[in-house]
Amino acid sequence: MSEALIDQFVETWGAMGNSWGVNNSVARVHGLLIITDRPWCIDELVERLQISKSNVSTSLKELRSWNVVRKVFLPGDRREFYACEPDAWEMLFNIMRQRKQREFDPILASIATTCEQARQCPGGIAVERLGQMKQMLDTFDRLAGMAFKSEAQIKALVSLLPKKK
Amino acid sequence: MSEALIDQFVETWGAMGNSWGVNNSVARVHGLLIITDRPWCIDELVERLQISKSNVSTSLKELRSWNVVRKVFLPGDRREFYACEPDAWEMLFNIMRQRKQREFDPILASIATTCEQARQCPGGIAVERLGQMKQMLDTFDRLAGMAFKSEAQIKALVSLLPKKK
DNA sequence: TCGTTTGTTCTGAACTTACAGAACAAACGA
DNA sequence: TCGTTTGTTCTGTAAGTTCAGAACAAACGA
Numbered sequence: 001m002s003e004a005l006i007d008q009f010v011e012t013w014g015a016m017g018n019s020w021g022v023n024n025s026v027a028r029v030h031g032l033l034i035i036t037d038r039p040w041c042i043d044e045l046v047e048r049l050q051i052s053k054s055n056v057s058t059s060l061k062e063l064r065s066w067n068v069v070r071k072v073f074l075p076g077d078r079r080e081f082y083a084c085e086p087d088a089w090e091m092l093f094n095i096m097r098q099r100k101q102r103e104f105d106p107i108l109a110s111i112a113t114t115c116e117q118a119r120q121c122p123g124g125i126a127v128e129r130l131g132q133m134k135q136m137l138d139t140f141d142r143l144a145g146m147a148f149k150s151e152a153q154i155k156a157l158v159s160l161l162p163k164k165k
Numbered sequence: 166m167s168e169a170l171i172d173q174f175v176e177t178w179g180a181m182g183n184s185w186g187v188n189n190s191v192a193r194v195h196g197l198l199i200i201t202d203r204p205w206c207i208d209e210l211v212e213r214l215q216i217s218k219s220n221v222s223t224s225l226k227e228l229r230s231w232n233v234v235r236k237v238f239l240p241g242d243r244r245e246f247y248a249c250e251p252d253a254w255e256m257l258f259n260i261m262r263q264r265k266q267r268e269f270d271p272i273l274a275s276i277a278t279t280c281e282q283a284r285q286c287p288g289g290i291a292v293e294r295l296g297q298m299k300q301m302l303d304t305f306d307r308l309a310g311m312a313f314k315s316e317a318q319i320k321a322l323v324s325l326l327p328k329k330k
Numbered sequence: 331t332c333g334t335t336t337g338t339t340c341t342g343a344a345c346t347t348a349c350a351g352a353a354c355a356a357a358c359g360a
Numbered sequence: 361t362c363g364t365t366t367g368t369t370c371t372g373t374a375a376g377t378t379c380a381g382a383a384c385a386a387a388c389g390a
Contacts, residue, residue, distance in 0.1 A: 005283055009295065012275045019268035021186040023378075034298065037291030042337070052380045057338055078388070079336065088294075088301045103184035110177045118170055126202030129253075130174065133199065136253045139323050158304050188348075207367070217350045222368055243358070244366065 009035045010049070025051055026059040030068065030084065039072040039081035067094040089155050093148065100144055108137045174200045175214070190216055191224040195233065195249065204237040204246035232259040254320050258313065265309055273302045 010031040017027025028049055033040060040048075045056045060082050063069035068091050072081040085091040115134045118127050147154050175196040182192025193214055198205060205213075210221045225247050228234035233256050237246040250256040280299045283292050312319050 002283075002286060005279055005286070008279050008282075009276070012272055012279065015275075016268075016272045019186070019272075021184070025379075035291060035295060037294040053336095054338075054340090054381075055379055058379090061338085088297045092301065103181075107177055107181045107184075110180075111174070114170055114173050114177065117173075118167075121167060121170070126200060129202045130200060132253045136257065143323075158308075190349080218366095219351075219368075219370090220349055223349090226368085 006032070006035055023059070023062070025049075025055050026062050029056060029059045030063055033063075033069060033082065033084035037086075039074065039083040041077075041079040041081045043079070045082075066098050089151075089158075093151055096144070097148055104137075104141070104144075108141055111137060171197070171200055188224070188227070190214075190220050191227050194221060194224045195228055198228075198234060198247060198249035202251075204239065204248040206242075206244040206246045208244075210247075231263050254316075254323075258316055261309070262313055269302075269306070269309075273306055276302060 010028050013031030013034065014024045014028040016022075017030070018024055028051075029045060032045065032049060042053060042056050042060070045051075045060075046053050049056070060069060063082075063084075064071075067085070069082050069084050072083045074081055085094060111130075111134055115130050118130055175193050178196025178199065179189045179193040181187075182195070183189055193216075194210060197210065197214060207218060207221050207225070210216075210225075211218050214221070225234060228247075228249075229236075232250070234247050234249050237248045239246055250259065276295075276299055280295050283295055
C-alpha cells in the first residue's frame, strides 16, 4: 500500500521536474531518495524504478552536480549509496544557486554587454527598454545574492510567516 | 549596425527562453518585440526573424496566453500588430503568475493529497520528510500569493533596494 | 594473477518536439 | 458575387532528446 504512495510522490516529483526542464528519470530518482529518506544503491534504484543502470548512473551524476544528492558509504558494503540533502530548504537553495549560475548569470552578462554597446550607438534599438530589462535582471541578481548570503535569516524569516489559510 | 545589436539581444533572449523551458522561436519573437518597443505584424516578423509564418503565428498565440504580448490595431491598416507588455516588472509578474498556475499549483495539490493519505498509513514512506516538502511548497505558495496581491508594494520595495555593487 | 562486483561511458533505436509549407478560414473590397 | 489579403491549423519531415543495452573501466578478493 505505502509502495503506491511512494510511486505517487515519485511520479509527481517527476512531473514537477518536467515542467522545470529537469529530465524525468533524474527527477524520479531524486523523488525516491527524498520520499524514502534513506540511502539507495544503483541496483536498488534500477529494481525499484524499473529503469536501466546507465540511466540511473547518469541521473545520479546530474543530481550530484546540483548538490542535492551525495554519495554515502555504508560500512561493510562495497557499493556506493546515494542519499539526498536532508534539509528541504537547503535543497531548494542549492538548486537555485546552481540554476542562477548556469542559466541566469551568463545571460545577464550578455545583456549588460549589449546595453553598454547600445549606449554608444542607439539606432533602431529601444535603449530605454533595454535599460529597463537590465535593471530588472540586476535587481533579481542582487536579491538572489542577498538571499544566498543570508540563507539562515531567510529561513528564519520564512518561518515567521503567517501560517497557511 | 544597430541591427546587429538587436540580433544580439534577440538571441540572448532566445537562450534565456531555452534554459527556462520556453521554445526558442517564441522567445525570439518576444525578444524582438521587447527590444524594438514597437508593434510588429506577422509578415514583418517573418521577414525579420527568417522563420515561417505558421511559426510566428503560433508563437504569438503562446505569448498572448502568457499575457506578455497583445494585439494592437493601427488605424488604416487591416493587419493585426503585436506589441509586448511595456512594463518589464509587469511582464515578469504575468509570466510568474501563469507558470505558478500551470506548473506549480497542480503539483502542490497532488503532494497535499499524498501527504494526507500518508498520515493515515505511513509504511515505508518518510512521513516527516513528506511533511517538510509540503510545508516548503506551502510557504512558496503563500509568498507568491502575497507578492501577486501587492504587486505595487513589491515594486516599490524593490526600488528601495541598495543600488548595484 | 584472474574472475567478480560495481559503476561509467558509448551507441543506436525509439520517441518527442520543432517547424516549414500546404491547406484552410475569415474578412475585406471591388 | 469573387479575388485578395491576412491569419490559423494541419501535416510530414527534420532535428533533438531520452534511454536501454553493450562495451568498457576500476576496485576488490581469491
